[in-house]
Amino acid sequence: MDSAASAVNRMVDRGCDLLELIEFLRAYETFRLSPLRLMWILDDAAGIPWTTTRQEFGSMFDPDLRPLTSQTEIEARWQNLLHTRRT
Secondary structure (H helix, E strand, O other), X not given: OHHHXXXXXXXXXXXXXXXXXXXXXXXXXXXXXXXHHHHHHHHHHHOOOHXXXXXXXXXXXXXXXXXXXXXXXXXXXXXXXXXXXXX
16 A cells, blocks of 8 residues: 555646546556545645545546546636645
């Protein structure tokens, strides 16, 4: 889990897309992706509170973390969140 958390931290620091991050975690062998685990790793590895992740993105994904809304809207919210995190 540590290396997944480190990778997530690096990806968030470089401003990756949220969908890119989700697909990375989906493919990561030792990480079992779920909405709760996504919120946990973003909180733990990148300092993004799980309440913020849930509030901003909870209605944008299905239980398998497949987008329910446009990628443009998801990424605009995500980049705004990352910008706020940096300032």
